[in-house]
Amino acid sequence: PINKHMKIAIVCYPTFGGSGVVATELGLALAKRGHEIHFITYKQPVRLEQLSYNVFFHEVHVPDYPLFQYPPYELALSSKLVDVIKHYHLEILHVHYAIPHAYAGYMAKKMLQAEDISIPMVTTLHGTDITLVGNHPNYKPAVTFSINESDVVTSVSQSLKEDTLRLFEVKKDIQVVSNFIDISKHIHTDKECQRGLMAAPEEKIVTHISNFRDVKRIPDVINVFYNIQKQIKAKLILVGEGPEKASAEDQVMQLGIENKVRFLGQSNEIHDILCFSDLFLLPSKRESFGLAALEAMVNGTPVISTNTGGLPEVNIHGVSGFTSNVGDVEDMTINALKILKDDQTLEKFKKQAVEEAKKFDINEVVPVYEALYHNARS
Ligand code: GMT
Known part of the structure; x- marks a missing residue:
């Protein structure tokens, strides 16, 4: 049944931006409805009330090493996802923002598949990941791939859906699920x-x-x-x-x-x-x-x-x-x-x-x- 409680991983930016706020509020609302929510990100999201029932927070640490000019966050995030999904038997992976979250989510899915664990990935597109950053030629192939490899793709407005279809070769259906407010x-x-x-x-x-x-x-x-x-x-x-x-x-x-x-x-x-x-x-x-x-x-x-x-x-x-x-x-x-x-x-x-x-x-x-x-x- 639809109202069966699920164990859900949420990946988002923990900062003041709208995408992080939407992801946090969604997670908290789902937790109130009895789902078990695991936030996985590099810092505690600014609007996260940690002392809520059914809410867990897992911090992604990116080990530094002089060799790394750029610390490999996607690597650390995908490894953390594998660990948390396995340990808590999570059933859904919901990533907010295509890059690098959907990209890291795809890698986590593949690593888990090698161990016969399957988890569907829902990707929510928020805007800057598509119109400003994601559309840059340096990122475009990775964004297109990550969208097409997601099991479900949503966008926060009709206009963003149209922009995504115009700017990327998307084979997936995009469902508009609008942002919301409590x-x-x-x-x-x-x-x-x-x-x-x-x-x-x-x-x-x-x-x-x-x-x-x-x-x-x-x-x-x-x-x-x-x-x-x-x-x-x-x-x-x-x-x-x-x-x-x-x-x-x-x-x-x-x-x-x-x-x-x-x-x-x-x-x-x-x-x-x-x-x-x-x-x-x-x-x-x-x-x-x-x-x-x-x-x-x-x-x-x-x-x-x-x-x-x-x-x-x-x-x-x-x-x-x-x-x-x-x-x-x-x-x-x-x-x-x-x-x-x-x-x-x-x-x-x-x-x-x-x-x-x-x-x-x-x-x-x-x-x-x-x-x-x-x-x-x-
Ligand atoms: O507006 C920003 O620069 C932050 C950005 C973000 O990624 O958090 O906001 C985007 O996502 C929000 C939540 O879905 C939307 O309300 C904002 O309109 C969108 N920003 C842009 O499209 C510029």
């Missing part, structure tokens, strides 16, 4: 949100959260805010760390808005921050889904984003916020001001954002993965 964890009442920490009562709070990579177009975030604060009293909160952060600090200084901008760095309190945010900016050049936008919406924060990739599947134009062409700072400013112009309109968009977010309820998505695992095993 709504029960994130519905706040106004009382709990500590706005006073960041802004005066008459100021609106605009927020951006990302890994500050080029693809997030941080200069657009700052330019849209610059235009907003010329019209209304507002503060900008920037959360995250990454290569574009230093130039973002310079840009803020050059525009002379440093007393209106707070850089908070990496944070585990993003839901508390989003709770008191009035608007979320995500002007990315590419985005397969935009989990940060969904996290904003569930906290009642409308979203101004681009219309690239999977973003229009999440942020519904005119409902949860607005979408614009990549780089169209003017249009994003106009849309932002449409939402922020009066409290009644803002309240309407906040409510609509929550309603849209509810369509991505984790309770709808976890059974889809369970069914998928079940089918992969039979």
Whole structure:
């Protein structure tokens, strides 16, 4: 039966990125439903509550040696997978991110096959593994191979499925299983949100959260805010760390808005921050889904984003916020001001954002993965 409890290995990146968050939340939800979950990665995932029932964490150590200019992580991961799968009699291997996880997973499967142990591998494509990194000629053959050798392939949005089929010669069927959110964890009442920490009562709070990579177009975030604060009293909160952060600090200084901008760095309190945010900016050049936008919406924060990739599947134009062409700072400013112009309109968009977010309820998505695992095993 589908509801039979399974023993599942989850491989993901343990960092702040969306793919790691999705993998961790999925594992925790599966554990709550009685499955035994084994996270296998190089560091404890940032959102992992280790003290949960049915949750195990196995750290991959990569021994260093002067000969290795590049420590062989895939080798260490595939060996760890073999050990853990054998020792705990795991039945499903779910890897998030094609490289190097699906690649290492394939090697683990082959090593286990030599010992007559078979385990199906489910690969979830998250976006950067396909559109940014995986598509690089140096990686393309390995990514194509890893996708085609997976037993089940899923993508986090319809748009990512289309990109994958366009960029790679994929022989496998790709199932869209959209990213999700645990709504029960994130519905706040106004009382709990500590706005006073960041802004005066008459100021609106605009927020951006990302890994500050080029693809997030941080200069657009700052330019849209610059235009907003010329019209209304507002503060900008920037959360995250990454290569574009230093130039973002310079840009803020050059525009002379440093007393209106707070850089908070990496944070585990993003839901508390989003709770008191009035608007979320995500002007990315590419985005397969935009989990940060969904996290904003569930906290009642409308979203101004681009219309690239999977973003229009999440942020519904005119409902949860607005979408614009990549780089169209003017249009994003106009849309932002449409939402922020009066409290009644803002309240309407906040409510609509929550309603849209509810369509991505984790309770709808976890059974889809369970069914998928079940089918992969039979
Ligand atoms: O956006 C990033 O740079 C991080 C990246 C990741 O691998 O964690 O995010 C990707 O996966 C997320 C979870 O599925 C998606 O919500 C993001 O849209 C996607 N990023 C891109 O496609 C650029």
